[in-house]
Amino acid sequence: xxxxxxxxxTFDDVHEIAVLRGGGLGxxxxxxxxxxxxxxxxxxxxxxxxxTPLARQLLAGxxxxxxxxxxxxxxxxxxxxxxxxRDEPVDAFVARLAGRFDLAVQLHGGGRHSNPFxxxxxxxxxxxxxxxxxxxxxxxxxxxxxxxxxxxxxxVAGLAGAAPVTLDPTIAVSDAERAAAAARIAADGRRVxxxxxxxxxxxxxWPAERFAAVARARLAQGDAVVVxxxxxxxxxxxxxxxxxxxxxxxxxxxxxxxxxxxELPGMLAVADVVVANDSGPxxxxxxxxxxxxxxxxxxxxxxAGPFDRARHRVEMAFTTRCPVCGIDVTKVGWTxxxxxxxxxxxxxxxxxxxxAQVEDLLRTSATASSAxxxx
Numbered sequence: 001x002x003x004x005x006x007x008x009x010t011f012d013d014v015h016e017i018a019v020l021r022g023g024g025l026g027x028x029x030x031x032x033x034x035x036x037x038x039x040x041x042x043x044x045x046x047x048x049x050x051x052t053p054l055a056r057q058l059l060a061g062x063x064x065x066x067x068x069x070x071x072x073x074x075x076x077x078x079x080x081x082x083x084x085x086r087d088e089p090v091d092a093f094v095a096r097l098a099g100r101f102d103l104a105v106q107l108h109g110g111g112r113h114s115n116p117f118x119x120x121x122x123x124x125x126x127x128x129x130x131x132x133x134x135x136x137x138x139x140x141x142x143x144x145x146x147x148x149x150x151x152x153x154x155x156v157a158g159l160a161g162a163a164p165v166t167l168d169p170t171i172a173v174s175d176a177e178r179a180a181a182a183a184r185i186a187a188d189g190r191r192v193x194x195x196x197x198x199x200x201x202x203x204x205x206w207p208a209e210r211f212a213a214v215a216r217a218r219l220a221q222g223d224a225v226v227v228x229x230x231x232x233x234x235x236x237x238x239x240x241x242x243x244x245x246x247x248x249x250x251x252x253x254x255x256x257x258x259x260x261x262x263e264l265p266g267m268l269a270v271a272d273v274v275v276a277n278d279s280g281p282x283x284x285x286x287x288x289x290x291x292x293x294x295x296x297x298x299x300x301x302x303x304a305g306p307f308d309r310a311r312h313r314v315e316m317a318f319t320t321r322c323p324v325c326g327i328d329v330t331k332v333g334w335t336x337x338x339x340x341x342x343x344x345x346x347x348x349x350x351x352x353x354x355x356a357q358v359e360d361l362l363r364t365s366a367t368a369s370s371a372x373x374x375x
Contacts, residue, residue: 001165003158004151008139010161011103011125014042018101020050020108020118020128022072022079024200025261025280026304028055029287030149031107032064032169034157038105039065041162048101052079057261063172070097077113094120103127103160107153110134110143127159145333146302167307171287177266184267185253187224191362194226194268194285196276197240198233198256202342204278206295206349208236212243213351214275218358219248228267228281229256273361275354277346278304286312291365293357297345299330310364313357317346 017038021031028051039047049055049069056069073090074083083089088096099122106128108114115128115135126137129152134143139159143152154164185192197211215225225248227237237256244252259267264281268274269288276282276292278300285292291311296304298316306312320330324341331337 001163003154003163005141005155005158007158007163008161010041014045014102014125016101016103017042017045017047018050018070018097018104018118018121018123019047019066020072020078020104020106020114021055022050022052022108025054025058026278026283027108027149027280028052028058029169029171029280029283030304031153032171032287033150033164033166034105034107034153034162035065036166036170037154037157037162037164038160040165041157041160042103045102054261058171058265060262064170075113075117078108078117090117098122105156105160106137107156111137111140125160127156129156145336146299148305149303150307169283169287171265171284173265173269173288177263178269181263181266181270184263185224185226185270187251187270190222190224190251191272192224192226192270193218193358194228194271194274194276194290195240196228196233196274196279196281197236198229198281199277199279203345204297204300205236205344206277206346207344208239209243210349210351210354211236211275212240214354214358215240215244215252217351217355219244219251223272224251224253226253226267226271227256228259228264231257233257272365273358275358291361293354293361295346295349295354299332311361313361315349315353315357317348319345319348 046067049066050072051069072079073088073093074081075090101123103125104118104123106114106118110131111129111134127139128137129143130136130140131143195211197208199205218225227240233256237254241254265288268285268290271290274285274290274292278296282292282294293313296314296316298318305314322329322339322341323343325339327339
């Protein structure tokens with residue numbers, strides 16, 4: 001596959017690679033194709049992900065290019081939070097890993113905080129991005145906000161001589177995981193529609209009543225419906241559950257706040273279609289191979305939208321100004337002004353449009369299964 005941007009020569013004698021990628025579930029998914037590229041370019045090297053507890057839980061025991069996950073310490077711009085008694089201090093983390101890596105790869109934002117953090121590890125070679133005010137690495141490219149995240153990190157991998165081998169992230173799901181998910185909901189042969197009403201940024205959330213309308217419509221078609229999410233999504237999930245009512249017992253499951261991250265790939269894998277906001281679970285659904293209908297603010301499609309339309313559909317809202325104060329919300333990135341308001345930027349997306357995409361995906365997927373294209 002042709003490199004994105006410039007393909008630099010590979011480095012010599014690389015046996016240990018560190019990849020820095022904190023953030024949420026979606027951030028991890030966007031980095032996986034770049035890690036695949038690094039693994040292909042340096043097949044004898046051991047790859048250590050400097051990541052989050054979520055990444056360790058999701059990747060533990062799962063086949064893939066990452067050999068180990070080291071938990072990054074809580075530090076400004078690297079990992080958010082308040083350090084607890086079990087969190088390793090930054091200095092201890094650096095002392096333990098300093099000098100271990102031949103190549104350190106920054107797949108974590110614009111480098112203002114992540115580049116100095118990564119350089120403290122003393123790797124022989126470093127690659128990554130840099131905003132105008134960030135310290136640069138050995139090989140680097142300018143961080144520009146409007147670029148697809150997968151393409152951005154594949155371009156960084158190219159700085160280390162690693163050409164793309166995949167575009168979509170891939171997460172392997174075992175037969176046991178699929179069986180456990182199927183047993184938990186007992187859909188009895190019905191098609192399964194998974195809904196995820198959450199998103200880290202409240203401006204990316206489609207109103208819960210629209211998800212409820214999708215649930216009612218698909219239940220009326222005889223499908224099973226599962227609502228997923230973390231504890232922060234319980235309120236929206238409860239609203240959907242109330243709207244559905246008790247008549248859907250045995251065909252509707254509210255698992256928000258009750259589905260550990262290690263069980264999420266299996267649940268997404270048994271779904272026929274996932275309907276979600278621009279969120280980590282939607283990006284994970286892509287990685288496990290499940291069809292999705294995503295509700296996106298149009299600007300986020302540039303950075304995070306799916307590449308294909310045979311399996312993934314996008315309904316976009318074209319909000320350009322904050323509905324509360326009128327500030328231009330297309331000016332985004334590290335230095336852009338951010339107002340204090342959090343209205344939904346995607347409320348203009350209609351329920352009928354999303355339902356039409358779900359129906360079309362279900363219809364075309366059934367056709368495609370009996371008429372595969374030639375290899």
